[in-house]
Amino acid sequence: MRIVRTIAGLRAELAPIRGRQGPIGLVPTMGAFHDGHLSLIRRAREQCGVVVVSLFVNPTQFNDSGDLDVYPRDELRDAALADEIGADYLFATSVSVSGVSDGLEGEHRGREHFDGVATVVTKLLNMVGPEVAYFGQKDAQQALVIRRLVRDLDMPVRIEVCPTVRADDGLALSSRNARLSAAKRERATSLHRALRAIQDAVLAGERDPVAATEAALAELTSAGVEPEYLALVSTDTMTPVSRIEGDVLAVVAARVGPARLIDNALIQVPALAGNTTMRRP
């Protein structure tokens, strides 16, 4: 694996091999790799001839400079892990960029958050020119913002969203989990339990989003966790649904001690015969 630090260097590396060694896959990251990141790199390795992993702790998407300061950084370890999986290039850059999405993360972290993500991902897609770029379902709204971005700008790239990787206790892996003490980590698992409670309620036939989130809220409250949001939203718009039907996304965000955590679960309501209205002949 080669480590490249400049845009010119990256372009020079990719120009002679573009179109010759199979598709180029890009995995954008902010480093501090865990199994979630590694699952994206593995998927890219399976599908692409050339795998580029970018590592850039993007200041424009941090609304809290304290969070940026303590964000874990360990390039040597990240490089070793990416190399082990067989990535071809680690594009480790510290270029700072200047600075989609109103609700949820946009509302709670500030609109600048997704503007920062969109800016840096556009830059990365332009620099690498990959056939495929890989993102995690854990950041569902981010994945949707990027799908929209690519569609609106007619960028010739396929966006692949990979499943959320979890620890044995159900907690979605995140670089920010490292900041949790054992007791706070236990509290953090309530996010996953809350999402499961929503799934259970829907399985039991609940179709009202407010009623379906009640049991979930109880899970959080009993763990002493107060959500920033807990909602059932449309998978297309990320805005709250008034009734649970088809595919909806259960989303939650909460601060647990020093870490702000997010998680989500797709809820699929099968179109049962009993739910469909009969057409008049």
Ligand code: PAJ
């Ligand atoms: P970062 O938080 O480093 O995440 C990099 C990628 O890994 C994202 O696509 C994210 O959704 C995915 N990921 C994180 N945790 C995951 C998990 N538990 N399971 C599966 N995938 C997971 O997201 C970013 O960086 C940045 O916003 C970035 C897209 C790099 C732009 O700066």
